[in-house]
Amino acid sequence: MSVVISSLKWDAARSGTQRITYDQDGYHLVRFPYETTEESYDPWKMHDPANGGPGESVYPDARSGLIWPSHDGWGMLSAMVFWEADTRALEYRARFVRDPLNASTGYDSTATNDTMLTRGGQFRTYLWQMFVTPGTPVGLKISARGAGDARIATRITLAEFKLAIHTDVLTP
Incomplete structure (x- = not known):
């Protein structure tokens, strides 16, 4: 089975x-630099x-938070987020979103x-798995919440976002 991969990393020490x-949905779209690192x-x-x-996207604009699938297939999305300590935050949320900027097929949060x-x-x-298609980007959105569901403007120190597309999905 063929697999195509995009693996992104952002860390505070480097970027x-x-x-x-x-954003309006109460989540932050995590941004990733346009550079090759280890x-x-x-x-x-x-x-x-x-x-x-x-035009060209420039990190850290919102488009720098998107992965645009190169193939149709079964997408395995994975992410890792390290949050800075913040005593106001009581819960941490994350979601994968198809078209998080509502620029192609429409905002569709999942997982x-x-x-x-x-x-x-x-x-x-x-970790989440779903069908992906070219023309519909995916993104990682996060949120820290405090008392009364208040959104906390805390920081993250590390984030990774990966998409592995299995391109040879069999059908009966």
Whole structure:
């Protein structure tokens, strides 16, 4: 079975702070730089600044948070987020979204995950599988919530977002 992959990494030490700002849906679209690092891998150009608009995207604009599938297939989305300690945050949320900027087929959130504050570090991993198609980007959106569901403008220190597309899906 053929698999095509896009693997993105952002970390505060390399790319500076990424402060959480909330969109209308109450989530932040995590942005990723357009660069090749030891952890980033994108030979199919699914995270290309030319994708999705009339001009080149420039990190950290919203389009830098998108992966544009290069093939139709069964997509395995995975992510990892490390949150900076913030005593106001009581829960952490993440979701994978088809077309998070509502630029092609329409916003479609899926696989929302909600976890409580733990005594240790706030390190989370996420996994979801779904069909993907060229022309419909996917993104990772996150949110930190406090008392009364208040959105907390905390920071993240590390984020990774990966898409592996199985291109040879059999049908009966």
